[in-house]
Structures are given as structure tokens and as C-alpha cells.
Amino acid sequence: MKKIPALLAGLLLTAGLASTDSAASAERANPIHFGDITWxxxxxxxxxxxxxxxxxxxxPTDTLPGSTVSMEVALARNDLQVIAEEWAGRSPAWVKAEQAGQVFALGDTVKNAEEGWWVPAYVIKGDPTRGLKPLAPDLHSVDDLKRYPEVFKDPEAPEKGRFLNSPSGWTSETVNSQKLKAYGLDGLYTNFRSGSGAALDAEINSAIxxxxxxxxxxxxxxxLMGRYDLVRLQEPPFDAAAWATLTDAKNPSPKGSQSLPAKLSIGVSKAFRDNHPELVAVFEKVDLPIDTLNKALAEMSEKRQPPADAAKAFLRANPQVWKAWLPADVAAKVEASL
Structure with a gap:
């Protein structure tokens, strides 16, 4: 009779282990959903x-499509688990979810990411190899643009210069339109809005x-940054109060300021953060040197590589970058798979 309790205990232990194994197997079977980022x-x-x-x-992993905001909402619900490039703190949807503890921004993945107003370097410096003389030798800041509208002549309104803004509907389009007013340039330059990101790229590439x-x-x-020699024009230092006037399209008196400093992170859901500590540890270490990344992006664009092929090419070419994020045994598995 004494053997019966021991037998039951053994059966319960076996059942418990089987249940644990089953849960672990289910966890492995369910794919980790990444946001299908289009840029x-x-x-x-x-x-x-x-x-x-x-x-x-x-x-296993897969990707699910959506706009930036819809992906952030899905992340908060754990319908998505990972957004690989999150410009943390810019979207109200992200800020709300982060404050509620539903999403987390891991790491600082691309240091020195930036946005602003640019011109090709040959506009300022010229290019002796092509016989190009400087067209705006004293152009260093947005304020200096007041002296050079004729250099950037708008073919449809020759009495003005042309500023290529973001497409309508982008947050940056509102900011740039307000900046034109804040810098006293709205009467000197046409605020030209491209129909899409591809159209903006086409305009810039054609000119260069x-x-x-x-x-x-x-x-x-x-x-684009990996392909050409470009110069970013100086703006007033970032000021939070001024930034608020730039993001408000209805503000009649915007104040000039650099854009909100960019911080690129990996966005994850709370459930992912709780259940995958080994992946969280990796994501917190991800560091993509911006010059290396820009060159890889330029090559991907020029060769018209699918992002999955470009990722393998990046991993093969830059083992010193990604091996620093991983334990040695994991790095060896990744390398063997390449």
C-alpha cells in the first residue's frame, strides 16, 4: 500500500514535466510577430x-503589416511582439502605451540618427573634378537661405526658391511648413510637397x-545618405517649447528649433519582455553604426535587394558588429547559418 502514494507522486511529477514541456513547445511553435516596416x-x-x-x-518569426501607429497599437495589445525600428517618444500612441507599461523601447540601436534640411555639398564647395563652382559658398544655416533663393529657383515660380518638403500627411510635413514660417522663408521659397516618399527621392536623385x-x-x-555627399544646414538648438509650436499646424507664430532629437530603439510588448529575457538582453545591445548602415542601405537600394537578402549580406560583411551583441555559442550558430 505504501507504494501507491509514491506511484501517484511519480505520475503527478511526470504529468507536470509533460505539461511544462508542452507549454515550452507551444511557446516555440508560436511565431514571434515582427512589424512589417516599409521604410x-x-x-x-x-x-x-x-x-x-x-x-x-x-x-519561428513572421511579419505583420500596418501603418506606424497601427503597429504601435498592435504592440500594446501583444498582437505584435517586436517593432525593429521605433522612433521612440514621437507618437502619441507610443507615449500612451509606454506610460501604461504596455510597450518598452530597448536599446539605442542607431546612434546619431537625425533629420533636417540638406543640400548637396557641391552647392557650397563646388566640385573641381566636374568644373562646378560654388553656388552658395556662405550657406551654412537656415538663416543663410534668405540670401540664396535664386540658387534653388523654382521652375514653376522662378521669382522664388523651391524647398522640397515631405509628402502631405507626414508629421514632418507639418513641422517643415511651420519651420519655413519660423525662419522667415515662407515668402522666399515655395513649399513643395512631394506626392510620396518615392517621389521625394526621385526629385532629389534627379537633381543630384x-x-x-x-x-x-x-x-x-x-x-540617400550613404550614396551622396550632403550637408545639413544648421538650425537653432532644440527647444521643447519651440518644438511644440512646430508640431501644431494651427499655431500662427511658430518658433525655430532643431527637430526633436532622434532615439531609435527596438519596440517590444510587455509579454515579449517578460517571456524572452534572452532576446531582450540581445536587443538591448544592438548597435548599428550609422555610416555602415547607410552604406548597406545604399547597396540594398542600388542592387534592388530584398531586405532579407540584404540582411544576410550585412551579417556576412560585418561580423564584428553583430557578434558583440550575442553570446559566443549563439554567434557561432548564426555564423554557421550564413
């Missing part, structure tokens, strides 16, 4: 992280290939 740097980073998670840690002057809003990391 180049986010798409490449997504595929780099997916490769490491799949090959280094044996977790023809060695023409062009003034435009842009950001980094991007293929």
Missing part, C-alpha cells in the same frame, strides 16, 4: 533581427545626378 532602414533591421532570432535561438542645386528635408539612416 528601408526599418525593413533591413527587421530582417537582421529575425535572422538572429531564428538561427541563433530557434524561434544632373549636378543641380536642390534644397530638401531628409533623415538618416537612409540609402
Amino acid at each position: 528601408e532602414s526599418g525593413a533591413l533591421t527587421t530582417q537582421i533581427l529575425r535572422f538572429i532570432v531564428e538561427k541563433g535561438y530557434d524561434y 545626378r544632373r549636378h543641380q542645386p536642390v534644397l530638401f528635408y531628409y533623415w538618416s539612416p537612409t540609402p
Whole structure:
């Protein structure tokens, strides 16, 4: 009779272990959902992280589409688990979810990411190899643009210069329109809004290939920054009160300021953060040098590589970058998979 309790205990222990194994298997079977980011740097980073998670840690992954805001809302609900490039703190949806403890920004993935107003370097310095003389040798700041509207002549309104803004509907389009007013340039430059990000790229690329002057809003990391020699124009230092006037399209008296400093992180859901400490530890170490990333993005664009292929090329070419994020045994698995 004494053997019966021991037998029951053994059966219960076995059942418990089986239940634990089953739960672990289910956890492994469920894919980790990444946001399907459409801009180049986010798409490449997504595929780099997916490769490491799949090959280094044996977790299945997939991607789910959506706009930036809808992906942030999905992350808060744990319908998504990872957004590989989160410009943390800019979206009201993100701020609300972060304050509620539903999402977390891990790491500082791309240091020195930035946005602002740019011109090709040859506009200021010239290019002796092509016989180009400087067109605006004293152009260093947005205030200096008051002296050079004729350099950036608008073909449709020749009495003004042309500023290439973001497409309508982008947050940056509102900010740039307000900046034109704040810097006293709205009467000197046409506020030209491209129909899409691709149209903006096409305008800039066309001008630069023809060695023409062009003034435009842009950001980094991007293929464009890895392809051309560009100069960012100086703006007043960032000021939070001034920034509030720039993000409000209805503010009649905007004040000039650099844009909110960029901090790129990996956005994760609370459930992911709680259940995957080993991946959280990796994500907190991710550091993509911006010059290396810009060059990889330029190559991806020029070769028209799918982001998954470009991610493998990046991992092969830059082992010194990603091995620093991983334990040695995991790094060896990833390397063997390449």
C-alpha cells in the first residue's frame, strides 16, 4: 500500500514535466510577430533581427503589416511582439502605451540618427573634378537661405526658391511648413510637397545626378545618405517649447528649433519582455553604426535587394558588429547559418 502514494507522486511529477514541456513547445511553435516596416532602414533591421532570432535561438518569426501607429497599437495589445525600428517618444500612441507599461523601447540601436534640411555639398564647395563652382559658398544655416533663393529657383515660380518638403500627411510635413514660417522663408521659397516618399527621392536623385542645386528635408539612416555627399544646414538648438509650436499646424507664430532629437530603439510588448529575457538582453545591445548602415542601405537600394537578402549580406560583411551583441555559442550558430 505504501507504494501507491509514491506511484501517484511519480505520475503527478511526470504529468507536470509533460505539461511544462508542452507549454515550452507551444511557446516555440508560436511565431514571434515582427512589424512589417516599409521604410528601408526599418525593413533591413527587421530582417537582421529575425535572422538572429531564428538561427541563433530557434524561434519561428513572421511579419505583420500596418501603418506606424497601427503597429504601435498592435504592440500594446501583444498582437505584435517586436517593432525593429521605433522612433521612440514621437507618437502619441507610443507615449500612451509606454506610460501604461504596455510597450518598452530597448536599446539605442542607431546612434546619431537625425533629420533636417540638406543640400548637396557641391552647392557650397563646388566640385573641381566636374568644373562646378560654388553656388552658395556662405550657406551654412537656415538663416543663410534668405540670401540664396535664386540658387534653388523654382521652375514653376522662378521669382522664388523651391524647398522640397515631405509628402502631405507626414508629421514632418507639418513641422517643415511651420519651420519655413519660423525662419522667415515662407515668402522666399515655395513649399513643395512631394506626392510620396518615392517621389521625394526621385526629385532629389534627379537633381543630384544632373549636378543641380536642390534644397530638401531628409533623415538618416537612409540609402540617400550613404550614396551622396550632403550637408545639413544648421538650425537653432532644440527647444521643447519651440518644438511644440512646430508640431501644431494651427499655431500662427511658430518658433525655430532643431527637430526633436532622434532615439531609435527596438519596440517590444510587455509579454515579449517578460517571456524572452534572452532576446531582450540581445536587443538591448544592438548597435548599428550609422555610416555602415547607410552604406548597406545604399547597396540594398542600388542592387534592388530584398531586405532579407540584404540582411544576410550585412551579417556576412560585418561580423564584428553583430557578434558583440550575442553570446559566443549563439554567434557561432548564426555564423554557421550564413
